[in-house]
Amino acid sequence: MNVAKPNSYRSGPDERGHFGIFGGRFVAETLMPLILDLEKAYTAAKADPAFQAEMNGYLKNYVGRPSPLYFAERLTAHLGGAKIYFKREELNHTGSHKVNNVLGQIMLARRMGKKRIIAETGAGQHGVATATLCARFGLECVVYMGAVDVERQQPNVIRMEMLGAKVFPVQSGTRTLKDAMNEALRDWVTNVHNTFYCIGTVAGPHPYPTLVRDFQSIIGNETKAQMQEVEGRLPDSLVACIGGGSNAMGLFHPFLDDPSVEIFGVEAAGHGLTQLHAASIAGGRPGVLHGNRTYLLMDDDGQIQDAHSISAGLDYPGIGPEHSWLHEVGRVNYLSATDDEALAAFQLLSKLEGIIPALEPAHAIAKVMELAPKRPRDHLMVVNLSGRGDKDVPQVGDILRGKSK
């Protein structure tokens, strides 16, 4: 951690898309002109009040924002420490935070005149959000999903198909999110003339990490205002799960320059950090994949290693580049939760609060169960409940009945 502390943690990236040494534009030449176009289109959209006004209209009336900030009274009493609030992103239309970003990107695609949208998806939440907005705006939608994930997230596959999207099960490599992203990039290189790649997380070549972060920052901005309203002050800590890290970045970013706020990201430790897992910061090192430099799981030859997590949405051997930077400058603490810890949290939350969380935020809840009891009762802790668990009910049901491991 021998990295100089910046004056602000919110000023990145630089004009070349770098957060410290992380980020960048590591893509094939075929895609470069389009990425430069996208950057221009995004800069213009940001400066256009009509773009923001139109987006706000859909966020309010189609997505259902603002999402509530809910005091989890029974979980708080059960853990006996910090006062725990949930940012209820699982109540958004389509059931997760993913829709915030997809709405922004689809509106950009329309401004750029692109009629065909492609996306990669792990758990299927980003795929469902993309399929939903493509249906809403009458755009062709193709979703790449690892064959393993197609199997374990069937409800979302059916939803995407009902919404009119074409879902391609990806058979290459490890047949999970990483390979879905490879296949989406291959489609994009082939169909670059009419296709917009709607990336689901704060990763990929610049400007994706920035624009996804900006579209997701509504989570943190709302949280700040809502907490001010109910408690009259800033929260003391934030907790969110991390695969690529978009729900976490959305919650964290507006608070990065508030030094009193402790921030925790929770990676997926799978079977444990000494075995198969998906915790890139805990178990990886900087490398280059999917358009950016970031922490990656890999071997000594630079070959990307298989990740594992019970949660398809966290089962990725990398992390968004801004998270890698926030780790190196020490602003965010990156922890990890195992499959078993996430399953326990999934069950606890279902029974205590009547909220079945997705397996992804169950990882965040697992760490809340460790962090909250050690903090005083006037400590305000916000956890991002980034998705609902409907999609996981068949998989978790099987596990709990001992039908699969």
Added chain:
Amino acid sequence: MTTRIDTRFAELAKQSRSAFVTFLMAGDPDPATSLEIIKALPKSGADVIEIGMPFTDPMADGPSIQAAGLRALKAGMTLKKTLELVRGFRKDDDATPIVLMGYYNPIYIYGVDKFLVDAKSAGVDGLIIVDLPPEEDDELCLPAMKAGLNFIRLATPTTDDKRLPAVLANTSGFVYYVSITGITGAATADSAAVSEAVARIKRHTKLPVCVGFGIRTPETARAIASHANGAVVGTALVDALKTSLDAEGRATGKTVNAVAALTVALAQGVKGAKQAAE
């Protein structure tokens, strides 16, 4: 600095002939067979040899080259062993240019400076790194030029006249024109469109222009080579190699010959082409 690439293209220009450039994956299907195959290429008619550096996540490659990389990795191939392969080839051949092609991460992890020293001493002449556009020239392109290696850039149908100068600025050796928007082995190159694109690139540079992606047959190779300074064939050679393997994906007695025979046929196609006027 003159590399084997510069020398080879100068010789070919004197003979008014286009280059036949082959691509195969290092270590496919195993390191020993791979060396035999590479050694057989020059006498079968290859003028320039591209060797793929295996990578788990080859985003610009189609199924054939993806599978070739996975076969190589399964057989224990690493970047270090790829350099050993080049060293092995150089024992008998000090003239045929060798270009390593692949993705940046294995080089980044090996260490850029160490890699450049080791690659140069192994006998590598140039590099093609798919995921390093000019925007990332500081990473490897500029250090490679300093180390005396050619950094060969890909130009594509989406590289317009406005962008071409940036793409060509730090390119040396030759320019690799990707004839289709797409992944390797996916579509057939259209020779009229290629001719126009090569002419457009030549308005911006004096470097030789080779064309690849989408050339599978001696006929296409001839057609493309007549509009360019070279034609690159990869997927078709990798497919010929794969067809010769046994059910477990291991080399057979036919493997080296299968690649050599197709190389001979393709080379004849290229050599039948009249090179476009300079």
